[in-house]
Amino acid sequence: MIAAFVVAIVALMLSWVPIINNGAAFLALVALVLGIVGLVNAARKGRPGKGMAVAAVVISVVSLVVVVTTQIAYGRVLDEFVEELDSASTSQLEGAASADATADAAADEDESAASAVRELAVVESAFGQNTYDPTTWWYVVIVENPNAEHVFPLAGLDVEAIGADGTILDSGSTYVDVLPGRVALTGSFMSVGTGVIDHLDLRGPDVTDALHKPGAGSFTVTDVAAATDEWSTTVGGNLSGSFVDEQSLVKVVVVARNAQGQIIDADFSFVDRLPPGVQARFEVNFMTALPADTTYEVYPAL
Template sequence: MKKTFAAPLLAMTLAAFGLAGCATYDTTGARPVGQDPSVTEETVDEATQDDAVGDVQPLSVVQTAAGIYEGDDWYWYAVVIENPNADYIFPDATFTIEAVGADGTILDSDSHWEVLLSGQTALVGSFLDIGSEQIDHLDVIGPEPSEAVYSAAAETGFVTFDGLEVVEDEWYVTVSGNVTSEFVEDHEFVEVAVVGRDSSGDIVAAEYGYVDRLPAGGSARFSVDVWDAPAGLEYEVFASY
C-alpha cells in the first residue's frame, strides 16, 4: 500500500509557482487535448507569432502528489499541468520535477520533454534516489510563456478516450481502454498517464504506459497497471507526445 502526500504537496507547489525565474506548473479525466504536435516554430508565420506572443497565458499547476511504496524507498509522483491557451502550444517543453525535503533540500529530480498542447497534461514518473528521506513537497520548473508557438485551435487535432475499464486485483489495478486520434499524422510511442483519485479528489496512485503507434484518425488500445492502488478510486487518463 502506498503512503501518499497529496494535500501538502499541492499547497506547497502552488506557492512555489511565483518564484522569479521559474515557471512552476496537472489532466482530469479523458479530455480532448489541443494542437497538432507536428507544428513547430519553423511552420508558424513569424509576424503572427511576434504579434500574438503577448497574449500567451502562463502554464499552471493544477495538482501534484507523491507516494512511497510500503517496504521500499521508491517514490512515484504525478503533476498535472494546464496550458490555458487555446491557440498556443509549447513544442519543446522541458520540465524538471524536484522532490524537496522539509528543510528545503532537493532530494531528487526527474525530467520530462513534452509537446505541450492546449488543455491539461499529466506528468507521471519516479524518484529512485531518495532513500530514507521524506518528501515535503514538489517544485516544478517549466517553460516560460515566451516559448509558446502560435497554432490555431481550429486547425489542430486532439485525442479522446473511451471504453475505460478498471479491473482491481490484490496487487494492482489495470486501467484500459481506447485512445482515438484526431490528428492528421500518425504518432509513435504516445504516453498514456493514469492517475487515481480518492473521494476527496486527491491523487493517491499514478502510473504510465505507452501506445506504440496511434494512427491518424484511428484508435489504439492501451492498458496500464497501477501498483498498490487503493480500491474504489476514480481514474483519469491523459495522453502526451
C-alpha cells in the first residue's frame, strides 16, 4: 500500500513537467495497479491499509488525467510555435524575394536608363592662327548634350589639333559640367610650332559617366552687345540661371561669326558668383578688332 501511495505521489508531482510527464504516466499506471491490488487484498484478506490504497488509486487516476491534459496543452503550444516559426520564415523568404525583385527591377531600370543615354556630339568646330602671334592658334568646339535629363559632371574634354598626316600637334583640356544643351570649348594651342592644323578631334566622357538629374538648371543670357575700338572688341551681357544653389566661377565662352555664319574667333571669361534669381554681368575681350557685322553666341558653363 505504501509503495502504491508513494509511486502515485511521485507520478502526480511529475505529471506537470513537459516530456518528463511521459514517465509520470508510466508511474501512475504502476501506482494504479499496486493500489488496486492493495484494495483487493484488503477486501479479501482483511489487511489494513485500505484507505492508503484508495488514495493511491485516486492520485494515480488524477496523475493520468493531468498527464493527458498537459500533453494536449503543450502539444497545442508547440503547434502554434511551429506555425508562427513557419509563418515568420515564409514572410522572411517572401520579403527577401520581394527585395530581390525590387533590386532587380531597379537594376533593370538603371540599365535601361543608362542604355538610353546618348553620347555627346560635336556640333561644330573651328580654329585659326592668332593675328598678334601666328605661332599660336585659337580653337573652339561646340558640343551638344542631347540628353534632356542627364548631366555629365566635371567631364574631362580633350581637344586635339591634328595635322594632315594624322600627327597630334597639340591638345587642350577642359573640365566642365555638361548640362543638357550646348557648351563651347575654347582655348589656345601653344605648341604647334611650324605645323599646320588640319582638323580637330574631341575626346570626352563615356555615356556611363552621365548622371540622371532632371531639372539640373540652365542659363539665360540677355542684353548681349559688342564694343569695338582700334585694337580689340569687348562683348558683354547679363547672365542668370535657374539653379537652386549659388554658382561660382561660371565660364562664359563667346563665339564670333562673320556675316556668312563662319566662326572667326572665340574667347572666354568668368563670372565669379551667380546667386539664384540674380543677374550677373559678364565681359569677354577679343584681342583684335572684329568687323561691325560680326554676330556673337554666348555659351555659359559650370
